[in-house]
Amino acid sequence: MATRTDPAELPPPGALAAEYTARWDDLVGRWAARPGHTLATLGPAGTSSALVARRLADGHGLAVELYGSFDDVLDHLVDGTVEFALVPSAYRGLTRFHWHGGLRLQAFFSQVTPEYGIAVGDAAPMAGDGPLVVAAMWEVRHIYDEVVPAALRGRPVEWVDAASTQRAAQVVAEGGAELAVTNAPGVRAHGLRWLARRPGADIIWTLFGRAEDG
Numbered sequence: 001m002a003t004r005t006d007p008a009e010l011p012p013p014g015a016l017a018a019e020y021t022a023r024w025d026d027l028v029g030r031w032a033a034r035p036g037h038t039l040a041t042l043g044p045a046g047t048s049s050a051l052v053a054r055r056l057a058d059g060h061g062l063a064v065e066l067y068g069s070f071d072d073v074l075d076h077l078v079d080g081t082v083e084f085a086l087v088p089s090a091y092r093g094l095t096r097f098h099w100h101g102g103l104r105l106q107a108f109f110s111q112v113t114p115e116y117g118i119a120v121g122d123a124a125p126m127a128g129d130g131p132l133v134v135a136a137m138w139e140v141r142h143i144y145d146e147v148v149p150a151a152l153r154g155r156p157v158e159w160v161d162a163a164s165t166q167r168a169a170q171v172v173a174e175g176g177a178e179l180a181v182t183n184a185p186g187v188r189a190h191g192l193r194w195l196a197r198r199p200g201a202d203i204i205w206t207l208f209g210r211a212e213d214g
Helices: 013-033 048-060 070-078 094-098 138-147 165-173 184-189
Strands: 038-042 063-067 084-088 103-112 116-120 132-136 157-161 179-183 193-198 202-210
Touching: 013 048, 013 103, 038 048, 038 070, 048 063, 048 084, 063 070, 070 084, 070 202, 084 094, 094 103, 094 202, 116 138, 116 165, 116 184, 132 138, 132 165, 138 157, 138 179, 138 193, 165 179, 165 184, 179 184, 184 193
Parallel strands: 038 063, 038 084, 132 157, 132 179
Antiparallel strands: 084 202, 103 202, 116 179, 116 193
16 A cells, blocks of 8 residues: 655655656556546536546546536546546645645646637627626636636626636526636537637646555
């Protein structure tokens, strides 16, 4: 069973890189030896997490399970419903995975997300200086200030919390918000259009499994 390493005993960075290369190789070997391992991440289909999980699944014979929150992903990993969890480094609750005594960081890798930005439905935001209702995940709210058009800059924002980029787009499509901070699949899936956008980000993706299994 894997044990935690005392920070005072850590090897130099080059050795750490070699260790995690070895972890990735070991993980891929386990997947190849027994196709069909279950990988859990945040859904629904179209979230950046789901897209990355699907790439892994297609390349390594994995079965993907999508959940409505990373809390659900954590619970199902701990109770053995799924064998692995894919969690982006940008997720604010990632420390719960790192510090869980029953889990182990199996591997990590870099992958670029789709485009992100501000999307709108059929009607453009009303003119004026009143509040704008914006649906977004907490983790990507900052993108709003980064790309908001000059015509809307300075207007107050009333946030509608969304569990995923896809849910944020859905809220706008259903009339629950004027704008969404979402990704390109969310825009396409819910018939929105871009108001402003930016390229995707190069994110570190972490793969966790149960310590007893690794």
